[in-house]
Amino acid sequence: MQDISDKIDAPLTGLDAAMWKNRLVSLAQEFGEFHDLGKRHFTTLIRQKSTLLVTFETVQGIRALSETAQPFGFDLVRTQGWSHLGLISNGDTWFRDPAVYAYFDSLVDNGTFDEFDRVVFYGAGPCGYAAAAFSVAAPGATVVAVQPQATLETAMTEWDPRFTEMRRTSFTDRYGYAPDMLDAAQRAFILYDPREEHDAMHAALFARSNVTRLRMPFMGSALQTRLIEMDLLYRLLFMAGAGKLSRASFYRLYRARRDNPSYLRSLMQRLDADDRPYLNTLLCRNVIARMKAPKFRRRLDLLEKDARAGKFPLPPERG
Incomplete structure (x- = not known):
């Protein structure tokens, strides 16, 4: 085990795309399996303990989002x-x-998933769709999907103007409609921002008795990035693999959003858009009391100026 730990510790940054793939392939061939699946897909399997994490990712996403250029x-x-x-x-x-x-x-056919006590599928966006869709191959798995699409079948999701380049791709053949593919899962968790209209509409299509939809309002259209910023992605996947992920445990972790600048800026902008200066004053005071936040300091100065001009009553300062 020490040998594999030492080799996985080595980052894959600074490599061109071909060398980067070669390093991943070499690890997989040494400690498991590698399969090339045509021009645009490949797989790496590293075998260790009896919990298996299945992730769906893009080359570009791994190299851009990971500090070590490694899969999640x-x-x-x-x-x-x-x-x-x-x-x-x-x-x-x-x-x-x-x-x-x-x-x-x-x-x-090979019974690969039967070799493991727990199987977790993970992906975000298009990869979240895939995590849900292919989880049917491992009945009893846990699925964590961030902003997944349910399908891109035009007749069913004509309300979604995104991803026009995929309109000729079939989503009605095998492993097609992701919500139906979750029927065999033990639990599935769909993370989305309800204020992102199209993401929320896709999330609604996943309504099933074994699906828990986890709302992340004001987090925007890059939830996976926000989860990484808050150091939550690793913990979410660990809890899923340990059988401890639930609505309650997620929202306990999600309290970390109170220290996330992207979330706080989004909340401030929303309060401005809704013309809620009283609440925005409370928000800005709270933020600058806890962290260095020049944008919130400047916004508070303007709010206090408006309050002195009689535009709204200033909240009382706490003693």
Whole structure:
């Protein structure tokens, strides 16, 4: 185990795309398996303990979001000894490829998922769609999907003007409609911002008895980035793998948003848009009392100026 930890500790930053992939392939071949699935997809499997994390990611996302240019699952491989199956695409493909379907068929036929006590599927956006859709191959799995699309079938989601480049891609054949594919999951968690209209409409399509929808208002359209900023993504996946993720445990962790600058700025802007200067004054006071926040200091100065001009009553200062 020490050997794999030492090798996974080595970051993959500073490499060009070809060398980066070669390093991942080398790790997978040494400690598990590698499969090339055509021009735009490949998989890496690292076998360790009996908890398996299955992540769906893009080459571009891994190299941009990870400080070490490693797949998300590597933190849990390193610290918890988990096994990790990475499905990696070049660009956003929603993993709609017959070669990917055939690969999951082979995992089912070989009983690969049966070798593990717990299986967790994870992805965000198009990769969140894939995590939900392909989880059907591992009945009893836990799924964590951030801002997933339910489908891009035009007849069903004509209200979503995004992703026009995918309109010729079939979402009605195998592993197609993601909410239906969750029927075999033990639990699924859908994270979304209800103020992002199209994300919220997709999240509504996932309503199932085994699905918990977790609202993250004022977090915007890049929830995975916000989760990374708050150091929550690792903990969410760990709790999912330990069978401890629930609505209550998520919202206890989510209190970290009170220290997240992106969230606080979004909240301030929303209060401005709603013309709520009294509440915005309370927010700005709270923020500058806890952290260095020049934008909130400047906004508070303007709010106090407006209050002195008689535009609204200033909240009393706490003693």
